[in-house]
Amino acid sequence: MSSHRHQVDLAERALMGTQRQERAREIARVTWVGAGLNTLLALGKTVGGVMGHSTALVADGLHSLSDLLSDGVILVTNKIGGAEADENHPYGHGKFETVGQVVLALILVGVGIGLIADALTHIGRGDLVQPHTLTLWIVLVSIVSKEWLYHYTVRVARKLHSKSLEANAWHHRSDALSSVGAMAGIVGGLFGYPVFDAIAGVVVGGIVVHVGGSIGLQGFRDLTDASVEKGLRQEIKREIAEVAGVVDLHMFKARRLGSEVLVDVHVQVPDRISVSEGHQIAERVRRTIVQKVPTVSDVMVHIDPEEDVVGVAILPSREEYKSRFAAMVSIDGLEVVDVTLHYLGGEVEIDLHLRVNPTWTIEQAQTQAQHLVEHSRQWERVSRVKAVLELPPIGSIGPS
Ligand SMILES: [Zn+2]
Ligand SMILES: [Zn+2]
Ligand SMILES: [Zn+2]
Structure with missing residues (x-):
């Protein structure tokens, strides 16, 4: 966000x-x-x-x-x-x-x-x-x-x-x-x-x-920052809702600054897209409104993966999760490369990106990954853990 x-x-x-x-x-x-x-x-x-x-x-x-x-x-x-x-x-x-x-x-x-x-x-x-x-x-x-x-x-x-x-x-x-x-x-x-x-x-x-x-x-x-007329509010909301990538919107605010109108809005986007794609949508919303509604001079867009009017639970950060995984890895040849975190519905989904010793069999790799997944699933507010095995970079291994 x-x-x-x-x-x-x-x-x-x-x-x-x-x-x-x-x-x-x-x-x-x-x-x-x-x-x-x-x-x-x-x-x-x-x-x-x-x-x-x-x-x-x-x-x-x-x-x-x-x-x-x-x-x-x-x-x-x-x-x-x-x-x-x-x-x-x-x-x-x-x-x-x-x-x-x-x-x-x-x-x-x-x-x-x-x-x-x-x-x-x-x-x-x-x-x-x-x-x-x-x-x-x-x-x-x-x-x-x-x-x-x-x-x-x-x-x-x-x-x-x-x-x-x-x-x-x-x-x-x-x-x-x-x-x-x-x-x-x-x-x-x-x-x-x-x-x-x-x-x-x-x-x-x-x-x-x-x-x-x-x-x-x-x-x-x-x-006193009273809201703008209902007709203008509805026009702006309608235009925002039509922008590609916008799922829904909430906490819409518009006020006058002299002859210009400033808008603040929370825009809900698909919940698992990347931050940069979310930013693209935010920027698309801003430009569309400034162009289509001549009185509006700026739109401040806050991107949400879900409706958050009641508030958002603050869960452990990526650094925290990464160090927890690092502490669990006890065998040579297994490495936690990265984690992708989806904080949704007050819980977190974890995609665990692993790299293993290339000489291991798939079964061996699976056993090690299974160990990490089963343990991390027990953590508080973790709704799902998925292990993703990453292949070593092309050319780094081969017949010797
Ligand atoms: Zn007069
Ligand atoms: Zn920006
Ligand atoms: Zn929001």
Whole structure:
């Protein structure tokens, strides 16, 4: 049984490195476009809202300002997240992306609560003024441009399988929705009911809190190594089960590292194959999954000859068995060349490889082998002993 992190060869590693960098660049480009638009909207709506006396538009503007801040967080963490694994972060820097997500969520929740409190204060004081018509035009521009930004961002996010970018895209759409809420309030205000404008401010604040809360929850799940979605789990398991040499699998685990998925799995292989053949199967599993499931970046495979969920009995080692046999051999011309051990079902099967004096008759050899087999069979937890007579190397004996 062996378990270790399988190293990819250098060419494959270099390829993965450039792909990751290109991906990080593309995410950065989309995020910059969003940040640019958020800057314009934050300025336009906040200034327009203050001058045009609309609580809802100011709330929507401050919402855009907090979005600008979150774009900054994504740009920074994405740059760090795209970096190669190093000595300090041997699993890569993907978690930085998730930490950024959580920070962003906290900012949004804070801003949202602030907006709600502010609008409620205005309603309580009753200092409500009718908004200016200009505010309606500003909010319309905001709705249209944000809906466009959603479509642009979600397309790239799905192409790159970027969770954080997709969250950002949905955020743009919720921004459009937030502006729709603000618009409703402004329209109410224009018709002579400025309290609607303030109520819309509360609604916009609520949207910001909700968006922040859901982003934060997903980030928290990823940080605490919550499992990936059931559909993805089943897809990966199905692919593993189809790899040649895989008998069964158990103790399957998958978690997110930024936008990548890491898998740990125990794979059961035929119980008497060699260690190197088992390793072949493990490597085949790793490569198949990394190629077929694009979000998975690594699979750690533990090879089992049998189902071992309840645990494995630790029995004497090969050195121990070899010295026991050596102690039993008391006659010249008999040599224990090697032992093959199959530790299965809490017991051990021993194949005893013997070489005997070439002048012995087969009967003599058999008698000596029989002696070793009968004694070793009495050892604790030995289920079977089989003697294999090895011929001397070709050419070492012959007619003299
Ligand atoms: Zn390996
Ligand atoms: Zn927003
Ligand atoms: Zn196992």
